[in-house]
Amino acid sequence: MANFQKLTPRATDYSKWYNELVVKADLAEQSAVRGCMVIKPYGYAIWETIQAELDRRFKEKGVKNAYFPLLIPKSFLSREAEHVEGFAKECAVVTHHRLMNDPEGKGVVVDPKARLEEELIIRPTSETIIWSTYKNWISSYRDLPILCNQWCNVMRWEMRTRLFLRTAEFLWQEGHTAHATKEEAENYAATMLDVYADFAEKVMAIPVVKGVKSPNERFAGALNTYSIEAMMQDGKALQAGTSHFLGQNFAKSFDVQFLTNENKYEYVWATSWGVSTRLMGALIMTHSDDNGLVLPPNLAPIQVVIVPIFKKQEQLDELMAKLNPLADELKQLGIRVQVDASDKATPGFKFAEYELKGVPLRLAMGGRDLENGTIELARRDTMTKETVSFDNIVEIIQNLLKEIQDNIYQKALDFRLANTREVNTWEEFKEEIKKPGFLLCHWDGTPETEEKIKAETKATIRCIPFEGDKTPGKCIYTGKPSAQRVIFAIAY
């Protein structure tokens, strides 16, 4: 028995488990550039599926894709005061446009004569460049609404980075819409939050809480920020997507007005909304276990892997005569299937490998099965296996993929519910927040109280949930009146 490196168990060190899993499951790795990751083909395949599913849902809501520049003139960023305040500390700045040979003979240096008249910022988000563009696109109410999205990279110079969860450069989509009325914009922001929530739950099998952010947690420049919040297995909260109602802030900063049908000028109403490669982090930390990744069938690059177990070439031929038609049939049904007939590794090795990579279903067939007309079926989510008749295997697979998708969603939902508790006193809060999970508490609605609670416990308000108990009460910290309970948690 060779010794191989197992993952650090979650109970030993959750953070270490996560870091090891991302690398060992072949999702991503650290690059030569500080804080930036290389997303490997297996990880990128998952991202591509996320993109495809979201893109389809956006388009159903009338959104069109476009592309805006990577670089933003420095002056644009400062047009909206709160916006620049929020992002200034983490911007990468382009100052020159040329290199030259080092006069001292050591490689190349920046050519001091090539300094830019106005520095360019690598986008941390694109509201400013987009609204400077929308100014040219909008003159009448007939030009509205504009519903644009772009898939791109952005850069935020974070102090501490972690693969997928917080990287200096990350991939995302950012939608930017322009509307004639406040109501329409607000509704659109809410609609996109619903799109995110539906996607998270149906495709990623991640249960989320929809809600509105407290003023402290609001996007820089927004009047309201809505978010979907998910609970990771360590009980911490992860913001999985946000949708912002921007009011007329950006329209005013970039002077974007339109003529109404009554021939009056009005400022345009705006939303923006985004999800990023951080969703990959959410995916990993919601479902995976000590054996490796657990992927929802809807996102798995390989949904079914088939491993023939053979001693000699003739036996492999005999197995493949049954397995190849099966694989073809599954492919025709739109199931992502891979047959691994390589002799590079023994079956046991392959089993462990595909478990590490989170393949939802594994089929194994050997001489024994050939004689009996059976096949072995193993599911990743429960780690159970059974031997079934080969004859109706296709139907079994179709049903199981659906069942696994539902099961891991339900498991994650049960976990969240089991780790969400109501807390009514400050003493209780200070104890309970040390344990994993969400705390439903009354809060007086002031930023000051939220600040104090954060300073004392590190907990923040993740959101003011839309659904659930709306009974008023008294703030756990100040005793002042509170309209409803909010979710406090330690966040990623």
Added chain:
RNA sequence: CGGGAUGUAGUUCAGCCCGGUUAGAAUGCCUGCUUUGGGAGCAGGAGGUCGUGAGUUCGAAUCUCGCCAUCCCGACCA
């Protein structure tokens, strides 16, 4: 950016305290044979300017300093 730790083969690490031939192990990789129902065995082979730059020294993986990177704890994180 502050405090702590680490950096040696693709990976995980030993060697460093106490400087001295040709820097080791496991695993991975390549070749061959035997294997194959839960991480196979034997034999042979390839692979390291010891993170990087300077300094001390006859001599540096080993001692000193700077820089870079990674991890942990803070600060920061729409």
